[in-house]
Amino acid sequence: MGPVYAFFRRWRDHGLVREFHDRLRRKIREQAGRDPEPRAGVIDSQSVKADAAVGADSRGFDGGKLINGRKRHAVVDTLGLLLAVLVTSAWSWPSSSAVTTRAASTCCPSAGSWSGSSPT
Structure with a gap:
């Protein structure tokens, strides 16, 4: 297992991939003048x-x-x-x-x- 996959797996297991995705989505929605949720x-x-x-x-x-x-x-x-x-x-x-x-x-x-x- 390579170091990149090791980081991904650790982030996934701790829910960070979803957290990053959700934060980016909220930021994009706010920049578009929309409600974050x-x-x-x-x-x-x-x-x-x-x-x-x-x-x-x-x-x-x-x-x-x-x-x-x-x-x-x-x-x-x-x-x-x-x-x-x-x-x-x-x-x-x-x-x-x-x-x-x-x-x-x-x-x-x-x-x-x-x-x-x-x-x-």
């Missing part, structure tokens, strides 16, 4: 093909898009700044919207009051 967001998902090297337990088949792989669920604010990401198998049950809403509520305390688009 978002009050609205957009929820969406994207199915992506997974390489054969990706374990079958983390892949799934999205019948709507005919893709065998994973699904990225993302929540962004109205400026397009990332708030949350959740990666699941492409086959999400009970529904993609439930998984995406879980991603929003896990990472964003005010997610319950957001309006968002339905996942595609």
Whole structure:
């Protein structure tokens, strides 16, 4: 393990990566003349093909898009700044919207009051 990865792992384990990201997002929002904390967001998902090297337990088949792989669920604010990401198998049950809403509520305390688009 190299020194760069060692630093990253230490920062990740202590929650510093998220802290840095959140501070930068707040600063960008303030510079844009917005409230530091978002009050609205957009929820969406994207199915992506997974390489054969990706374990079958983390892949799934999205019948709507005919893709065998994973699904990225993302929540962004109205400026397009990332708030949350959740990666699941492409086959999400009970529904993609439930998984995406879980991603929003896990990472964003005010997610319950957001309006968002339905996942595609």
